[in-house]
Amino acid sequence: DIQMTQSPSSLSASVGDRVTITCQASQDISNYLNWYQQRPGKGPKVLIYDASALETGVPSRFSGGGSGTTFTFTISSLHPEDFGTYFCQQYDETPYTFGQGTTLEIK
Amino acid sequence: QVQLLESGPGLVKPSETLSLTCTVSGGSLGSYYWTWLRQPPHKGLEWIGYVHNSGDTDSNPSLRSRVTMSLDTSNKLSLKLNSVTAADTAVYYCVRGRGMATIPFTLWGQGTLAIVSS
Numbered sequence: 001d002i003q004m005t006q007s008p009s010s011l012s013a014s015v016g017d018r019v020t021i022t023c024q025a026s027q028d029i030s031n032y033l034n035w036y037q038q039r040p041g042k043g044p045k046v047l048i049y050d051a052s053a054l055e056t057g058v059p060s061r062f063s064g065g066g067s068g069t070t071f072t073f074t075i076s077s078l079h080p081e082d083f084g085t086y087f088c089q090q091y092d093e094t095p096y097t098f099g100q101g102t103t104l105e106i107k
Numbered sequence: 108q109v110q111l112l113e114s115g116p117g118l119v120k121p122s123e124t125l126s127l128t129c130t131v132s133g134g135s136l137g138s139y140y141w142t143w144l145r146q147p148p149h150k151g152l153e154w155i156g157y158v159h160n161s162g163d164t165d166s167n168p169s170l171r172s173r174v175t176m177s178l179d180t181s182n183k184l185s186l187k188l189n190s191v192t193a194a195d196t197a198v199y200y201c202v203r204g205r206g207m208a209t210i211p212f213t214l215w216g217q218g219t220l221a222i223v224s225s
Contacts, residue, residue, distance in 0.1 A: 034210065034211045034212075036212070041217075042217065043111075043200060043202075043215030043216055043217055043218060044152075044212070044215055045215070046211045046212060046213055049210075049211040055211075055213075087151065087152065089152070089211075089212075091209070091210040091211075094154070094165050094167075095154050095167040095168065095169070096154040096210070097154065098151050098152040098153070098154075099151065100150075100151040101151055
């Protein structure tokens with residue numbers, strides 16, 4: 001299975017801050033990576049697909065980048081509603097696998 | 108608006124079979140790929156597998172011998188996991204892919220918690 005290592009596991013930031021999360025794949029997955037946001041008690045929501053494509057309706061402050069084994073997810077200017085858990089997911093091959101998640105707390 | 112609702116027994120005894128249903132409201136199964144995922148308490152998501160009305164299906168090798176996924180009616184799908192242990196305690200999600208693809212997971216249910224305990 002492809003292992004996805006996500007960091008940091010948690011972070012606390014202030015409104016307006018720039019936040020970056022990293023996901024490392026155990027092997028080359030090209031750009032077959034998605035990013036999801038999960039708020040407490042809710043099902044996750046896709047924000048970025050194909051490593052860098054912004055899902056329809058998702059604010060442009062969210063962005064993704066990278067290819068191969070190293071990927072980044074960035075919120076350019078943090079909003080209060082951005083709290084929750086973010087995780088990456090590879091779909092280069094099955095079984096699809098996920099990062100462990102990054103819990104984002106708003107200070 | 109299409110919504111997904113997972114349902115199940117909540118509590119299952121070890122060695123028994125966990126049976127879950129996902130009901131699609133406001134729509135039908137159509138020709139989408141339907142995937143089951145789970146998330147143990149305080150852990151990451153695990154992909155269980157997907158099923159499609161063409162017969163295309165795939166599942167996680169770690170669960171393959173114990174899992175059955177099916178499309179039951181025009182708006183219901185089910186997951187059965189046999190010989191459960193405490194390690195199968197998790198929130199189980201039913202999700203739908205985009206268009207004719209399995210990925211990305213664009214529509215999620217709220218999830219249903221299944222606890223394995225005697």
